[in-house]
Amino acid sequence: MRVADSRREGLDRRIRDYHGVALDEVLELIDYLRDPGDSVIAGGSLTLGLGNQRSDLDVVVVVRGGEGSGRMPLEHWQGSLRVDAWKLRQATIDDIFERAERRLNDEAAFDGAFGNVHEQADLKLLHRVAFGVHLDGAQLRPTRTRDYREIARDLIAREYAERMRTAALLGQLAVRSGQSIAAATNARLAVEGALHAVLAARGVGFTGDKWLEQRLAEVDPELHKSYRRSAILPRQRDGAWKRFVGRAIETCEESTGLDLSLASLGRFASFGNTDLQAMRIGKEDLLLSVSQGGLWRLEPDEAKAWRGLEEKGSRVLDVLAEDESRLCLALHQQGLLKLSWERGLPLHELSLGEVVGA
Amino acid sequence: MKAIELDARRYAWCHGNARWLMGLECAQWMEDLQGAAAANQRGLVRYVSRAIGEECAVMLALIVHHAKPIPSPQMRAAWALERIAGHDLHDPCWELIRGVDVDAEPPWKTVARCEALLDAVREIVGDAPNPLTPEGYHPALALARDWLKLADAVEEEGPLPSEWTKGG
Numbered sequence: 165m166r167v168a169d170s171r172r173e174g175l176d177r178r179i180r181d182y183h184g185v186a187l188d189e190v191l192e193l194i195d196y197l198r199d200p201g202d203s204v205i206a207g208g209s210l211t212l213g214l215g216n217q218r219s220d221l222d223v224v225v226v227v228r229g230g231e232g233s234g235r236m237p238l239e240h241w242q243g244s245l246r247v248d249a250w251k252l253r254q255a256t257i258d259d260i261f262e263r264a265e266r267r268l269n270d271e272a273a274f275d276g277a278f279g280n281v282h283e284q285a286d287l288k289l290l291h292r293v294a295f296g297v298h299l300d301g302a303q304l305r306p307t308r309t310r311d312y313r314e315i316a317r318d319l320i321a322r323e324y325a326e327r328m329r330t331a332a333l334l335g336q337l338a339v340r341s342g343q344s345i346a347a348a349t350n351a352r353l354a355v356e357g358a359l360h361a362v363l364a365a366r367g368v369g370f371t372g373d374k375w376l377e378q379r380l381a382e383v384d385p386e387l388h389k390s391y392r393r394s395a396i397l398p399r400q401r402d403g404a405w406k407r408f409v410g411r412a413i414e415t416c417e418e419s420t421g422l423d424l425s426l427a428s429l430g431r432f433a434s435f436g437n438t439d440l441q442a443m444r445i446g447k448e449d450l451l452l453s454v455s456q457g458g459l460w461r462l463e464p465d466e467a468k469a470w471r472g473l474e475e476k477g478s479r480v481l482d483v484l485a486e487d488e489s490r491l492c493l494a495l496h497q498q499g500l501l502k503l504s505w506e507r508g509l510p511l512h513e514l515s516l517g518e519v520v521g522a
Numbered sequence: 523m524k525a526i527e528l529d530a531r532r533y534a535w536c537h538g539n540a541r542w543l544m545g546l547e548c549a550q551w552m553e554d555l556q557g558a559a560a561a562n563q564r565g566l567v568r569y570v571s572r573a574i575g576e577e578c579a580v581m582l583a584l585i586v587h588h589a590k591p592i593p594s595p596q597m598r599a600a601w602a603l604e605r606i607a608g609h610d611l612h613d614p615c616w617e618l619i620r621g622v623d624v625d626a627e628p629p630w631k632t633v634a635r636c637e638a639l640l641d642a643v644r645e646i647v648g649d650a651p652n653p654l655t656p657e658g659y660h661p662a663l664a665l666a667r668d669w670l671k672l673a674d675a676v677e678e679e680g681p682l683p684s685e686w687t688k689g690g
Contacts, residue, residue, distance in 0.1 A: 216566075218557025241656050331596050338600070346600035349619070353596055374554065374573070377565025395568060396621035456591050457531055497601050499593035 171297050175211050182217045183245040190221065191300055193242050197225045197233070197251045203301035207292025209371045214378060220246040224292055226254050226304055250289075254307070257293055260286055261309045264319045273508035274326050278319065287323065288372065290316045295369030313367070318511055320364035325509045325516075328357030328416055332424045333433055333481075334503070335409050337493045340426075340486065344405045346497060348397040351412035355394040358419040359387060365516035390415055421515025430481035435492040435501040437479075442470055453500060460498070466491055480506075531676045532588055537648075538669040539592065540584040542681035543577050545650030545662055548640060551577065553654055555636055559629035567632050568624045574636045575618025578643045582606045582615070585647050614639045 176187045191204065198204070208222035209215035222237075230253070237248035267277060278286040293304065294316035306312055335350035356376055363379060364370060377395065380388040394412050398404035417424050442462075443450045449467035451460040462470060469491040473479060479501070481489055495501040526533055551574050558566035579602035583589040586609065593601045599619050606612045618639070622632050653662035666682065673680040 216557035216561035216563060218553045218560070239653070239659055246654065334596050343600060345603055345616075346597060349599045350596055352621075374566060374569045377569060378563055381565060396623060397619070399620075457529060458590060497593055497597045497604075499591035499597075499601070503594070 168298060171211065172299070174213065175206060175297050178210055178215070179221065179245055182219075183243050185242045185245045187299060189242050190223065190245075190247055193240050193247060194223055194225060194249045197238075197249060198301075199227060199230065201301060202227050203254075203304045204299040205293060205296040205304065206299050207288075207296035207371075209375060211297045212295065212369045212371050214371060214375050220248050222288075222292055222296075223247055223249045223299070224289070224296065225249060225251045226257060226293075226301075227251060228254055232256055252289075254304070257289070257304075258307050258309070260290060261293075261306060261312060261315050264290060264315050265309045268315070268318050268322065268511070271507050271510055273505035274323055275504060278323060287320065287370065290319060291370045316370070317364050317367055320370045321361045321514070321516060322509060322511055324357045324360035324364065325420055325422075325514055326357075326505070328354045328361065328420065329422070329424065329429065329505070329509060330503065331357060332413055332416055333426070333429045334493070334496075336413065336424075336426045336429075337489060339406055339409050341490045341493055343493075343497075344400045345397075346493075347409050348405045351409040352394050352397060354416050354424075355391060355412045358416040359391055361514070362387065362419050362516055419516070422509070422513070427482070432506040433481045434504060434506070435479040435481075435496055436504055438500055438502060440495070440500055442467070442474070451495075451500070456500070460500075466494075528588060531678050532590055534669070534672045534676045535590055535678045536584040536588045538673050538678075539681045540581045540647045541650050541669060542666065543581050544644060544647050545665065546653055548574065548577050549650075549652045549654050552636065552640065555633055559633045562629060564624035564629065567629050568622050571618045571622050571632050571636050572620075574640065575615045575620075576602065578611065578639050579603055579606055579615040579619065581643055581647050582609060582611060611639065611642055614642075 172187070179185050179187065179190070187206075190206075194204070203226040205224045205226065206221060207224060209219050210221055232253045233251035235250070237250060240247040240249060264278065267274060278290075290312075294312040298304070304312075309315060331350040331354035335347050335354055338347035338350060356373065359380060360370070360373070360376060363376075363383065366383070368379060368383060377388070377391060380391050394408070394415065398408045413424050416422070438453060439455050440451050440453055443452050449462040449464070449470075451462060451470070452458075465487060469485075469487040472485060472488050473491070476483060476488075479492060481492075484492065492501055496503055551570050555567065555570045555574065558564075558570060576599045580592065580598055583602040583605035584592075587605050589605050592598060603612065603616055603619070606615065614635070618636065624632070650665060651658035651661035653659050670680040670682065
């Protein structure tokens, strides 16, 4: 039996077991979205051997001509099975793959270009198409780029390596500022980013952040063990959280081959102003954001640090004094300064141990 | 008539975002959690319960303190917990964000903790129809549209993901 057939059969079996629904019924349910010749692909956790009784089934109808339905999922129900469907033009899909390919060949940081932690539509769409189960219609083939799977794999590996780098930087800055929760939550995010990158590099299909631990348990018990050391944050009452961050950074460095020390990362990271402006009212120093409709009162040492930042005219981390970088972190934590990177992490700079970027 | 004692833009933004988190994000997380617990997928239980803790902390920061803006995803948990320090629901949020010891705590108990926290937060934020059910889908969309109209009227950004406004 071909792999594609066995995956389709596996999916059919799972939704029959969970919901008493057959794939043919799903195809009938979304038939109104299709024209003859349109391709249908199923994606999401159920197609990757994950999922459970409450998981929905994602279906992408790929149209050659005509209009798509937009990026908001169209919900359907077949019995207890929820089917989220998207009708997308192949040109839309190929645009995203082409954009992904272009960004992979560029040194600039992705900077959320394919979604962030909360908006993952592009990342998930790429993987639905690349790693999904073909249900009906013509087999989808890229018209402008190399193989869909290679691009999807490389994109996830780099995206998560860059997320790891950001979290590693923020975690270490938070340690320096004595912010235990920001330090520990970012250390955990950094480890998760590193492990997502490693899994992607091995060609493991991506289906969202939430499945990471299940995936690791299935494919690599050693990596799973490594993850479990970072899965629960230490309590704040002792110095354990500093050791926790240190161990997490070590794990990330071992997984990616990168130097993640503050000194190394600080050369490429800067905090950009949104619309903050300092106002001195009597003896008070305030920061004003007109766009947010907000005012923040500065302590004297913070006001001094802000003046230092303004005089330097640069917020690249490695030129900042410690009190200035501490203020930058505090303002970033309020959503008032944006962290950005002078350059991204091209795959050839990572040692993920597999074939990414080939 | 009773005045809402808050700038209209800030009210629309904070409440619109909180209702969005309660209406779709938390409904989705609870469904994930229940599915994970039933299937004994403990890694998923840990991840999802942590997400519920974070969403609840953020909703409280929005509604109780009218905090604005919401920072980058990496800083949200720390930001929200700092904002709600001293609130009765701070510790339940933190315990979930910290990460559940899924080897020691049975999944049903984690589900119960999350449900209790969400019920308490819902009392403060307000209820929203569950868009993941056939009966809640259209009412949820209608409510989201109402909040978007208010956001538009006061020239604030609406809570819907920007990707939903992209073409297909």
